[in-house]
Amino acid sequence: MPSLLVILPLLAVLLLNLPLNFLRRLALPAALLLALYQAAFALGVLPACCAGCPTQERWFLNALDPLTSVLLLAIAIVAFVSVFVLRATAGEERREFNMLNLVFLAVAGMNGLVLVRDLFSLYVFLELASIASFILIAAHREMGGLEGAFKYLVMSALATMMMLASIALLLALSGSTSFGAVAEALQAHARHGYVLTALGLFLGGLLIKSGVMPFHGWLPDAYSAAPAAVSTLLAGIVTKVTGVYALIRLVLDVFGFTPATQQLLLIFGAISVVAGALAALGQSDMKRMLAYSSISQVGYILLGLATGTGLGIAAAVFHLFNHAIFKTLLFVNAAAVEKQTGTRDMNQLGGLAQKMPITGVTSLLAMFSTAGVPPLAGFWSKLLIIAALWLSGFHGYALLGIGASLLTLAYFLSLQRRVFFGLVRAGCENVREAGWALTLPSLLLAAILVGVGLALPWLIGTFLLPVKGF
Amino acid sequence: MSLDTIMLLVVVVPVFGSLLLPLVGKVCKSTRNGLALLLVLVSLAGSLMLIGPVMSGKVITLTFPTGFGQMMLMADRLAVFMALVSSLVGAIIVFYSWGYISHYENQNEYYLLVVLFLGAMMGLVFAANLLILYIFWEITAIASWRLIGFFRSPAIVLRADKSFLVTFFGATMMLLGFIMVREQAGSWDLPAIKAALVGHPLSSAAVALILLGILSKSATLPLQTWLPDAGVAPSPVTALLHAAVLVKIGVYAYARLFVVNMPLPEIWQTIVPAIAGVSALVAAGAALLETDLKRLIAFSTISQIGFIFLGLSIGGELALAGGLLYILMHGVAKGGLFLCAGIVEQNTHCKDITKLGGLIKTMPVTAIAFLICTFSVIGIPPLGGFFSKYMVIAGAAKGPHLWIVLSFVGTAFLTIIYLMRVFVMVFMGEPKTELKSEGSPVMVWSVALLALLSIAGGLLIYYPSFFATEATRQILGLIP
């Protein structure tokens, strides 16, 4: 029952806030259980989804397809992990409980967003996830978090207004907001200026939401200043679902691939890939570097999507999933480093791999996965994206993507050199591994990365359908 | 045990076994050292067991059905030859490490990476699928990155990153080339590609991109810069990296891809030897000026790689067989040189040849081993290096490009000059540093073994050259 995925978090929030003291302590296990249920659900329906079996449900008609279930799985994994991080870093019990409630709401928002097939409902759930994240970012009420939250809020509000305006225009055109009806109406008048305005507004809003360059201004601030658990959730999945997933879904189901959309995606994708990587190269704050890296990786997803071929789309979705895993892992490790050393400034760190071996090794795996070093999961998605670009005839963009993966490796090597590798820096001698609440999720995510990477040649035919026989 | 299982074990045992080493190392150090050697010896033994079948003309294949279509491992004579060379030198290097690395921290990491590296090398050798080849290719790059940065001081780590970036750049370009091959031939599998490319030569862009990857890995001009810098690594590592295995990966990939499976258009038979010639000559010149012992030997490696490329790319049975033989002889001899350099460095704490001298008095075995290996690299009969160099040059002389051959002859003379200069400056003359005795027995035995192998390679030249010739005939399709 997909609607349970939205209703259960709501019920959890309502029940946990009944005026009974012991309930508060149940919040954490409840969150973990919910995430596990969701992961199991997503994995359970995945084969059926891939086989193309439609599901009948009142609210979410035909909601389950491979894209949706992959996203549901990613949401579950990232939420699971960030609850651990929350436990390790939130501090005060009361605040931890409040933040957990908001995490429930954010997850409900993302699940709804992934499941709906209606433009306006998409807007509603998108706002739900966003509002929960603004508040979470500002949760510690420190200056940096507030600043990041305010910037995110303003840009996000602007983006949703653009989308709503577009929804209004499309409503006037088609008399409905369901994906199918709008897509039909759009097809009938594909090249009309009115339609192009509506499309442009919507795509613009989604690009702002995804933090694509040059609309990225809010993203590094929000990621780097947020509390550790929140930046894990935000970077791993929230902005990916609210921005990138929505973009993929709408382009696939509603807008279709016109040469104009393709060009738009290619250009913004290419700018993000290269400029994001270059900006990351110049950072000294660990989380900021990861944020720029995120922008760069979103660029890859757009490039894959832009090809419009089955291979490219599957690769983009796969990269989205991979990105959720490895970026979450990196943010968890950044949280561990910050917690143990008290700083994120990479110039003050060094040699931590010897002091925190688990953090060091898992970070390395995540970085290599991002850079596309085999045999990790990120390699396959990047390979498929590049191959899709090449086979679709976008040779220049393929070359660009390959070149940028060199940049990716360069900035991650610099991070690795300054934080983990090298000699132990003065002041870091007594650093120890963070507690199990941070190492356990790291190990889990690293296992997924390696497992998916090694098993992919066999998984690819089963779960990434269009890629079969590539 | 069937033959394809043996082939699989040769790859899988060291790759996955290496992951156990840090765990074992936490419990007992000597068990870990023994296990590390054992893992490499399994590869060596497996490769030895494959000799018989492949020499009788068999090609052993193992296919996995995957979402990317078939994925293949394949053992033919070329692969088994290469596997033998690398696992042989690798085993000696691991043995030498017992002595050398025991002075340093992070030994668990060291053994993990060395064995993983050798395992990945085995995988690369038996790969008959472009994706598998690429994966193992990058694993070797990762392992060598960590090994170069082993001592962890900022300058060293920076150089490690540099070498990783250069090889990664080459590898990604190669990957793009592979994608182009895939587009043209419709498969990642080498046999299928070979069949598809009959009559349709590969596009020049794909060849150039793949060549970029190969050149970066084998440190050939213009992507040679990382290799001399990599000399900051622990000595056995540089020996492993430079001499025995890493740079040979590029050479082997060239043979595997362009000689065996994707015949190149005519024009590349001029371009590649010309690149090799320039690279060999320039690197020899650089070696002549260098005073850092390990950097000098590294430049010498770049120079010698040029000879191998010449043998493989110029065409003709004699040159090709010479090139293969060169891989073996150079691996053994250059490994010996590096390990000797390691002993010298560890005992005197000095790598500058102008500040060394007279070491033969206290380190006779090391000195003689160094001399023998030097002779082998130079190509003095009856050592192994002579035959391979002779075959390459003689084979190339049959070809149309006399000027390329002449440049290589010039390089060979330069080799004599710079290597003898090293020997004289380090081991002869007046002692300039405090004299130390020989290194630990394990280390001395290792270099002596390599020197003996160099001699044996010359005296018993019949066996390796028979193997190389047979492999060549199989490559050229003269026999099935």
Added chain:
Amino acid sequence: MNLVSLVMPFGVFVALLAAVGLYCLIVTRDMLRVILALEVITKAVTLLLIVGGLVSGHMALAQAFVITLIVIEVVVIVAAAGIVIAVYKHTGTLDIRRLRNLKG
């Protein structure tokens, strides 16, 4: 009558309203006024939704949308106001130029 000419006069005013809001968003240095500017843009979009319902004849649908939009709008404004007040408590000013701590 067709769709374009029907929406046009309304569309012009919606665009003008949005332009006022956007302009203010760009030039203002006061955080509370940033929120006011967002509100003005929201008004423009609300009007557009109603017009969309009007010309498509799905007025009930458009009303449902507007009601939902208004509820969400309130929550966003409350969250924004909360953030602004918290910033004010830290810095004692509403000047947006104080939000320059995060750079790079």
Added chain:
Amino acid sequence: MDPTFLKQQLLMNIILMGAMLLGALATVMLRQLVKAAIALAFTSVVLCVVMFKLNAPWAAVFELSVCAGLITVVFISAVSLVKPATEEERAAHIRFKTRRYFLLPLVLLLVGVGLSYVTGQPLPLPAAEPAGTELRSLLWGPRALDLLGQVLVLLAGVWGVVMLFKEEK
């Protein structure tokens, strides 16, 4: 909806929307934030009238009570928490206001002129709503999901208030 009826109403609507635009300008340009908030409320009220005239009574009621009412209250309480501006700041504001806002009329003119040139091929009107579709049945029927979303958003708002406004000990 009958198009001729619309045409008759158009003039009236244009006047109303002009008033809205004035309200928006006042919101943006008035110096005191309290006055600006009241100007926003005025804009909302006019919008509410426009909605009534466009036959959207329910939405109009919401606009009136929530936007013109609740949001203004939120704003004014937020403003009241902030110290009133000093003389200096006021002077600075007046000095900068002209400099910052002088482009606004130009921008508006350009947008207006630009849009009035936009014409396109006619797009047909979509089929009208089946008669008898009521807001109530619509909200609780096909759009129930949005209602659920609203509930969740309101809950998020509750935590926003709890976490952002509550005094920390």
